Structures are given as structure tokens and as C-alpha cells.
Amino acid sequence: MKTAVFSARRYDKTMLAQANLDLDAGHELRFLEDRLTPSTAILAKGCAAVCVFVNDSVDAAVLEILAQQGTRLVATRSTGYNHIDAAAAARLGIAVVRVTDYSPHSVAEFAVGLLLAVNRKIARASVRTRDGNFDLDGLMGVDLHGKTVGVVGTGKIGTIFARIMAGFGCTVVGHDRYPSPAFEALGGRYVGIDELLDCSDVVSLHCPLTEETHHIVDAASLARAKRGSILVNTSRGGLVDTEAAIAALKSGQLGGLAIDVYEQEASLFFQDLSSTIITDDVIQRLVSFPNVIVTGHQAFFTVEAIGQIMRTTIESITAFEQGRDLINRIPT
Numbered sequence: 001m002k003t004a005v006f007s008a009r010r011y012d013k014t015m016l017a018q019a020n021l022d023l024d025a026g027h028e029l030r031f032l033e034d035r036l037t038p039s040t041a042i043l044a045k046g047c048a049a050v051c052v053f054v055n056d057s058v059d060a061a062v063l064e065i066l067a068q069q070g071t072r073l074v075a076t077r078s079t080g081y082n083h084i085d086a087a088a089a090a091r092l093g094i095a096v097v098r099v100t101d102y103s104p105h106s107v108a109e110f111a112v113g114l115l116l117a118v119n120r121k122i123a124r125a126s127v128r129t130r131d132g133n134f135d136l137d138g139l140m141g142v143d144l145h146g147k148t149v150g151v152v153g154t155g156k157i158g159t160i161f162a163r164i165m166a167g168f169g170c171t172v173v174g175h176d177r178y179p180s181p182a183f184e185a186l187g188g189r190y191v192g193i194d195e196l197l198d199c200s201d202v203v204s205l206h207c208p209l210t211e212e213t214h215h216i217v218d219a220a221s222l223a224r225a226k227r228g229s230i231l232v233n234t235s236r237g238g239l240v241d242t243e244a245a246i247a248a249l250k251s252g253q254l255g256g257l258a259i260d261v262y263e264q265e266a267s268l269f270f271q272d273l274s275s276t277i278i279t280d281d282v283i284q285r286l287v288s289f290p291n292v293i294v295t296g297h298q299a300f301f302t303v304e305a306i307g308q309i310m311r312t313t314i315e316s317i318t319a320f321e322q323g324r325d326l327i328n329r330i331p332t
Helices: 010-022 060-068 086-092 104-119 122-130 156-167 181-185 193-199 219-224 242-251 281-287 303-321
Strands: 002-005 028-031 049-052 073-076 095-097 148-152 171-175 202-205 229-233 254-259 292-294
Touching: 002 010, 010 028, 010 303, 049 303, 060 086, 073 303, 086 095, 095 303, 104 122, 104 156, 104 202, 104 229, 104 254, 104 292, 104 303, 148 156, 148 193, 156 171, 156 181, 156 202, 171 193, 193 219, 219 242, 242 254, 242 281, 281 292
Parallel strands: 002 028, 002 049, 049 073, 073 095, 148 171, 148 202, 202 229, 229 254, 254 292
Antiparallel strands: none
16 A cells, blocks of 8 residues: 655664565555645645654644545554544544554653653763763752652553552552553552642653643642652653743752653654754753753654554554454544
């Protein structure tokens, strides 16, 4: 099946092509570095399928164009699908599939890495030693052992993160609409969101972005949080009201922030802007704080995770082409 692959980076081209070959799928893949937008949707003309990523715009306007051009399938190389207007796709007769499962360890382990980095000032220490500065002043952290870690969202990733933190000797509490026996089995205790914020030294977000979870961390929730706590977000940028987080950092209410996702990341992430002027004042303010670490949406980026994402994507395109059930179809 002829497929336009948007937001394709070198690793996408290499690993998606390899999955296509390994599975003997025979799909014709048209790799495009452009993000999918109303102005670039024309590049998919003649393609029955479109393959997208998290920062592609797959709203009603784009879907209308794709449908007119003959696209019948949208496959997103992600678990989250908040960038896709599912209702518009259903109305236009376009099927949408996602990657429901890939290495959850990749994101959970990265979240732990971010926590360690912001708590123990690892990035700052590395920069100092490169300049020949081996002074320890300003680099003091705290033991995580004995601290309380709040996990918002206890699906596969959240539960693995909780298991790792329990291994550090932390008390683990969780908040989720759907309690997980696996989370409880490792000693996790479910509490309301207010209690979680009140008692947690660390809060880590592992939930999808929905209308209900949008800005789940806002000025009010940060005011309720334990003073000096650390916030980690490896899920979706829209979970956090960034302006509110900046205000909490300034006041000392928030002791540290480690994020791999950002509300306005679509215009920044997955591209090299090092030789340009970044006009996003919010991200510029964020990275100016010594107790903030920002990475460019790389928590999922391991050989195992990307390999599984590409295989699942090719399998879904093949299933659609052959008229089989789409087990990874998003709910409508």
C-alpha cells in the first residue's frame, strides 16, 4: 500500500523500511520530513495511507484534504492520539490506528533518569567539569530513599516507574480512575489527587492527555502540592500549565521540574534550531532555571521501543490493506 510517512527522521526511514522488509509487507513508503499540516497534506496525494507522529496536525481540516485525495487510513507512530480528530476521521470514513503497546520500560526508565538528573544536578555538574570547575557548591540533592513518590496514571509505564522507585526505598502512592492490581502488588497505595499532591516529594505524570487531564497540574494543584516537591512529566505537555509551573518555580513552591514534553512543542521539538532565534519565550524562561531539565520528547527513544513501534505500524497497514480486523484501531 502506498503510504506517506510524515515527520520522517533518519531513524524513522531506516527502521520503518527495515520493518517493511522484515515483515515482507511490500508497502510503498514515501518518506517526508515535513510535518503534516493543511499546507503539506497535498504531499500525500495518491497515498491510501498516511503515517504520522505526535506533532503532526491531523485535525478536521487536514482530514478533509486527505479524504478528498483518497487516503483511507491514518497510522500514528505513537500510543497517544490527541493530535488526531477521531470524530472527524470516523465521519470521513478514515480508519485510525495507533501503537497500543511498545517497550514501557523505555519511558519509565527515562522518567527515573530525569528525576535523578534534576535532583542531583547532574547536567549542571557535567557542564562545570567540562569547564574545569570541580566545585560542589550548588550541587546538593536529597536522598530519594524514604521519600514519597506520587504516580499519576498507573498503567504499564506508571507501574514500572513505581516499581523502580519502590526499589529505591520510596513510598509509592498512585492516582488513577482504573486501579491496577500490579501497582498495588508492589506496595502502591491509591489516594485522591489532593492527597497525592499534599504528601508527595516527587510527582510523576504517566497519563494520557484528555479533556479531563488537560492542565491536571495548574496553579491550584501546585499551590496544594508539598512545598519543594519535584515534578516529572514524560507523558504529554498539555498535562501541565507551563506558566503556572514557572510561577511555582519562582516562588520555591516547586523545587524542581523535569520534562520531556512541552505544551507548545510542535514548533520546536524534533528539529535542530541551534542556529536560529527561538521566539518561544516560555521555553526560554524554563531552560533558564537551574532546577529545570527539558529534553526533546526522547523518553520513548530506545532500539527496542522504536523497533516495536515500526513493526506494529507496518502490521496495522498490512491488516488494513488485507481487510482484516484492526486490533490497534482507536476508539471512536
